[in-house]
Amino acid sequence: MDIGLALPQFDFSIPGERPLRWRTVCDWAQRAEQLGFGSVWLADHLFWDLARYGGSDDTYDVYDPFAGLAAIGRLTTQVRLGVLVASVPLRPPSVLAKTFATLDTLSGGRLIAGLGAGNYAPELDAAGVGLEPPRTRLERLEEAIDVLDGLFAGGPFTYHGRHYRTQNARCLPRPVQRPRPPIWIGGKGDRLLDLCARRADGWNTVWTWTFDDYKERLGVLDRACDRAGRDPDTITRSVGLYTLVGEDEGDLRRRFEQLRERTPAGLLGATTLEEWRIGRLVGTVDEVGEQLARWRDLGVHSLVVSAAAVPFAVVDEDGVELVAASCSLVPR
Secondary structure (H helix, E strand, C coil): CEEEEECCCECCCCCCCCCCCHHHHHHHHHHHHHHCCCEEEECCCCCECCHHHCCCCCCECECCHHHHHHHHHHHCCCCEEEECCEEHHHCCHHHHHHHHHHHHHHCCCCEEEEEECCCCHHHHHHCCCCCCCHHHHHHHHHHHHHHHHHHHCCCCEEEECCCCEEEEECCCCCCCCCCCCCEEEECCCHHHHHHHHHHCCEEEECCCCCHHHHHHHHHHHHHHHHHHCCCHHHCEEEEEEEEEEECCHHHHHHHHHHHHHHCCCCCCCCCCHHHHHCCCEEEEHHHHHHHHHHHHHCCCCEEEEEECCCCCCECCHHHHHHHHHHHCCCCC
């Protein structure tokens, strides 16, 4: 099972560092590779707020994921590079194909092309595209996969969909990975899982999941694969989880209090460690190793950790080393 790190990317990502320095992002990408993580990840947003997590609606700035991954690709040699997930409403697929192909070329074939339907209304309004109904966004997502597929072959490619069109479009040089970089889609709804079964190489869902809730979604995906005539094992399964690891129980409690102190107001409130364990990757090194093994046994191929109480953040720096130690306990 690949363990990936959600890199700090936003102005809330590192306590006390606002604005976030680009050097910090680079340092964490290189450190992740040195610690043995198999992948590093950036999000695709123009800006972000923490209201959905219980925080304020103040907006935070963020680095562009595609320029960022291009730079990180030149600073690393082994880790896979992924975006969770490219917002299709913000990225015309004929242009996105060129971006993905270039990233795959620059990194020597290490790209994972994450795609999402887009659901953050403030940035979509700011970009002038607006938040469309769920069905329309899923239609766009499927057509985006059509266009990426066609253009990853190089072109010329002509396509006439309901939402997107191309006319003798080209995408050269082609991606290094053949026939295409793996396309993962992010989300958890029934219709999205049906699309995943029919068209995607991988499925990602984040950031809080219990084993039972995830197994229920796996059942939906399996049934969608049955309808599509596809082996469910051909879909890479990826889960993102908030993560906190301690050397022992006392150290874990100390680190949780530190997490509370360093997390933006409103997110943790009166939450106890016992409550926060639920649906997250939390425990001692041995306990987290056991949890990782259980996720692997559920069929998860990739687990992405966010070492904080918010996505794409690092609150406990040496705690990331403990995550790496937990990974070493999972039998191959």
